[in-house]
Amino acid sequence: MTTLIQYGWNEFHAEHYNHHPKDRLLPGRVISVKGFRYLLMTEKGELEAEVSGKLLYGNAVEDIPKVGDWILFADFDSIGYITDVLPRTNALVRREAGSESALQVLASNIDAALIVQGLDRDFNVMRLDRYIVQIIACGIRPVIILNKADLAVDPEAFVKEVADLKHGCPINLCSTLTGSGIDVIRYDVLEKFKTYILVGSSGAGKSSIVNALMSEVVQRTGDLSDFSQKGKHTTSTRNLFRLCNGSLIIDTPGMREFGMTSISDDKTTDLFPVISQFSAGCRFNDCTHMGEAGCAVIAAVNCGELDEVIYRSYLKLIKEQKRFGMSAADKKREGRQMGKMVREAKVYRKRFKGG
Numbered sequence: 001m002t003t004l005i006q007y008g009w010n011e012f013h014a015e016h017y018n019h020h021p022k023d024r025l026l027p028g029r030v031i032s033v034k035g036f037r038y039l040l041m042t043e044k045g046e047l048e049a050e051v052s053g054k055l056l057y058g059n060a061v062e063d064i065p066k067v068g069d070w071i072l073f074a075d076f077d078s079i080g081y082i083t084d085v086l087p088r089t090n091a092l093v094r095r096e097a098g099s100e101s102a103l104q105v106l107a108s109n110i111d112a113a114l115i116v117q118g119l120d121r122d123f124n125v126m127r128l129d130r131y132i133v134q135i136i137a138c139g140i141r142p143v144i145i146l147n148k149a150d151l152a153v154d155p156e157a158f159v160k161e162v163a164d165l166k167h168g169c170p171i172n173l174c175s176t177l178t179g180s181g182i183d184v185i186r187y188d189v190l191e192k193f194k195t196y197i198l199v200g201s202s203g204a205g206k207s208s209i210v211n212a213l214m215s216e217v218v219q220r221t222g223d224l225s226d227f228s229q230k231g232k233h234t235t236s237t238r239n240l241f242r243l244c245n246g247s248l249i250i251d252t253p254g255m256r257e258f259g260m261t262s263i264s265d266d267k268t269t270d271l272f273p274v275i276s277q278f279s280a281g282c283r284f285n286d287c288t289h290m291g292e293a294g295c296a297v298i299a300a301v302n303c304g305e306l307d308e309v310i311y312r313s314y315l316k317l318i319k320e321q322k323r324f325g326m327s328a329a330d331k332k333r334e335g336r337q338m339g340k341m342v343r344e345a346k347v348y349r350k351r352f353k354g355g
Helices: 002-006 011-018 053-057 125-137 155-163 182-189 206-214 265-271 273-279 296-302 308-354
Strands: 026-034 037-042 045-051 070-075 080-085 091-095 103-108 112-118 141-147 171-173 195-199 239-242 248-251
Touching: 002 026, 002 037, 011 070, 026 045, 037 070, 037 080, 045 053, 045 070, 053 080, 103 195, 112 125, 112 206, 125 141, 125 155, 125 265, 125 308, 141 155, 141 206, 155 171, 171 182, 182 206, 195 206, 206 248, 273 296, 273 308, 296 308
Parallel strands: 045 080, 112 141, 112 195, 141 171, 195 248
Antiparallel strands: 026 037, 026 070, 026 239, 037 045, 070 080, 091 103, 239 248
């Protein structure tokens, strides 16, 4: 399993593989998906594969193999045939663009997410807060990468602005143009055999960071529009690469939206530490900080101890997460109602034919 270990295979995956009725199936990791074409890393090296019809059409979209998944496949020499997906340690998900309740899995089995923002027009601290909250909710450790530090007059001012969110995330400055900060990411942030995913909007410099870390051009980068400063020809698929230091990194297409998904109530304070700092003083234990009497969070906003911008971001993200949860519940309820109607129709047809 030497090759698989280099690609993140560990005791968690081995245990599930050993308890699976595999019947000569072999393990591999999905390193690229392009339409219905899958590229796997196996003990023998890279192998193209396709997904079994049962797996493709018998599961929810989010359960179909994604980049980072460990899968089981039948080896037919020239092509692999994927039959199962091993349990995931976690998955980075977002609300699918244009949907109120559909999930989109970006990648799975991730040790940390590198959130990239450029210190140009791309920088938006509230968008960064959205990324951090969703990533933590997915059980993934966030790391902040502030790229294009060469364009900022005072880069440390941006570091302070991110630190004021009080999520406690590591914050790294870098510039792919000058090379500053790249070695810190390569040697101090990225660990051998660990899997990282780069996320951020188009033009933030994700692909350039991958290229700099690998010391070669492995991702196509695009010229920037003079008008919008947005990448014109950047990453269009998710791919997993192994870096020279033995770490693994997944690049992703730029995302205009990073929609929130639902969370359980007991995780709320973990996701918003700057809010929980004051919530202990609320009159009610189940205070939502949305207008209740005796709310210490609102009092902190009113007296200036808590930044109103951060509080409004909290309200927006919580409402979005609640709305997603309600939409998902409505979707399940509609599914149950449809199932009941189908069953009743079958009973009616049987009676009609019998009559």
